[in-house]
Amino acid sequence: MTREAPRKRILLLTDIPPCSNLTAGIVTAQMCRFLPKDELAIFCVMNPHLRPMLCDDLAGIEMKTVRKPTELQRRVLRGIRVGRAGAAAIEAMKRIALPRRLIRQAIAYGRAVGATDLWAILQGQTMVRIAAPVARGLGVPLRVHVWDPLRWWLDAHGVDPVNRRLDLALFDRTLQQAASCAAASIPMARHYEETYGVPSTAVIASIDPALAQAPPPKLISDDSVVIGMVGQFYASEEWAQLVTALKIAKWRVGERKVVLMTFGHERPPNDVPDEHLRFMGWMDQPEVIRTLAEHCDIAYCPYPFAERMAEVSRLSFPSKVPTYLAAGRPILFHGPSYSAPYAYLNERGAAYLCRDLYPSAVYNGLAHLIEDSTLYEATALAARGAFLADFTLPRMERAVRRFLGYEGGKAGQAHGLEVV
Template sequence: MQPFGLRDSSGGGRILRALLQEAPVPFLSICTSVRPPAPPPFGREVHLPPRPYFGRIEATRFARYLRWIAEWRRPAFERALERTILEAGATAIHAIPHGEAFWQAFQVAERHGLPYFLNVHDDMRYNLAGHPKLDFLMDRLAYVWQRATGRIVISEAMGEAYCRWFGRLPYEIVTDGLPDELPEAPRPRPEGRAVVYFMGALHLSYHPNFRVLAEALDWLRARRPDWEVTFVTRGSRTPVRPRTVPVQELPYAPEAEVARDLDRVDVLYMPLPFGEQYCWFTRYSLSTKLVTYLGSGLPILYHGPADAAAAQLLARYGAAVQVHELEPDALGRGIEQALEARDELVAGALRLARERFRLSDQRARFWKLLAGVPVEASTD
């Protein structure tokens, strides 16, 4: 149960698709978003919204008042949730805490003696910032952490932080995964070319990074006039364009098309937002974009705070050039360094991918915890 559908383009949707495809036991996905999800790519999914969807009003300043409609309808939603779980014949509940529904599902589990598995992708202080019930929900999250049958987190940084705050208990790290067959060496790169690539949603918090990137690309073009410098985005429009460097904006596409993109790019841009207001996200979450990048055979340019979970993990393996400031010259030199040190960077990234992010290993940990089902995992 989670507030997005299986076909959702978010990182959460991508993780669930990876884990549930070819599932060893039957499952029912309960999507609790107010907006109806797209039909699932496989499996069974039902839409159970806590309130009606109001179309264009959802994107206006009046949207914050719609929470009170959900509060008014809460008893009806809780009855519908319980009925859906019981009619499905559920033998366990798996919930992602992106709203109040994780707590409502836990109450169903307690009443009916069902195993309950908590799976934390993002800290609620980030994805529910400003929510009137945030303090209550953080208290309930601590309660559920202590009493869940099993706990799953997206990163070691998150698991260790939750153990410090809520109590030292076992947890599994599960996220998106990569095929067992990964490149053995860096992809070939034509001389005199620097194609910088970004994929995924471009959040407002990334706009300062992209303003600096635009200036860095212009800096690189002036410094290397004989190079073909290009910026390519997949799934987002860049908020700022360089003055001298062409930009190619590609629409959102499935994973297979993204994989084809990687045959014609040279450096993968991995931004994370700067500023304390984003620390609950950067310090504990890992983007699924990072997983794709690690298995690409291309050098990664990380541009974000040094204390982020992604930065710490990449540094441990020497898997990326890192720039921890909003300075165009520093970012431009980072692009040059990524191209010059591509062999060492790609070797570190592939080692990290093999050790921590193979899909067979992710599925094995997930299903062994949830259902006690042994799923064959990689052993080499």
């Protein structure tokens, strides 16, 4: 008589819940769908300013939400200037006092739901400060999930050098104590496994293969070219170089008028004339993919060249890339040659790669794709092939379940997803 393996109960410790209107929440939601609802509970430490739209199909998952402390260091507090030293002192006090309450709450909740594993998303200093203590308090394996290097978050939130150094050291110790790691890219997984000795798996945003669009043999129109851009403008300097190049060229490539079509919560930075911009606002992913396929000729993917962003470029992977590949559109990639997306797209031949920041480089790349019909068609075909090979839901499901410690056999058929 064989003994059944004990049933898992994963506690997800996150700062953004599974949802349909925030990028991290969309990917987390898809990961949650790979697990039976009764094997998952969520403890969400959320910024009170966020307004996530929760997913109806995940409504049955138990969830407790608490307030996340402010992570942005301010030198003016309630109208009083505290200066650099004061801001650092306040951060030090938050480091000592606030995590204790969050840790106690998370442990109590984890015990109440019978947690057997802790899946902790390490986004921001608060989550890094509480993840390992919660796992220790529950006596369960710690499975860490990293979207972007912590250094980038600390820079973006103006954290002072002393607290920054302490948080980075704590991040290192947390990775060393983890039982497994979900990383944002293959280079990140490889780097963390080599550096910390933690078994690491690349878990990248993926899409239902039924949404894949047929690649175009040529540009949609004979007199214009539409460039699609999805998501946030964190690579703002690169975007500015594209806009500068198009301004210099009077918004034309040869005889074709250039139009930028952008998708997201905010209009793009820099001045783009109304006749050359179509701001589509926020759309759900299937609609974005269909719109790109029907109305865009080229998908633009900027990635940071700045030295301060080098770690992000090397280790992270933009979620817009799978969306572009599913749309079957050739990608104009504008980023450094050492970056994770550059390495992947170069290997797959699914993009024209502009590895210089300057306006002339990105404009020449755009012109090559437009004017060389053979290159355009081949790049579009490679994009579809890359999507089907690497970014479908069954592949993502296998990676997620490996990370969460589901051993052997088929990865299950949660929510009707079949692994092939």
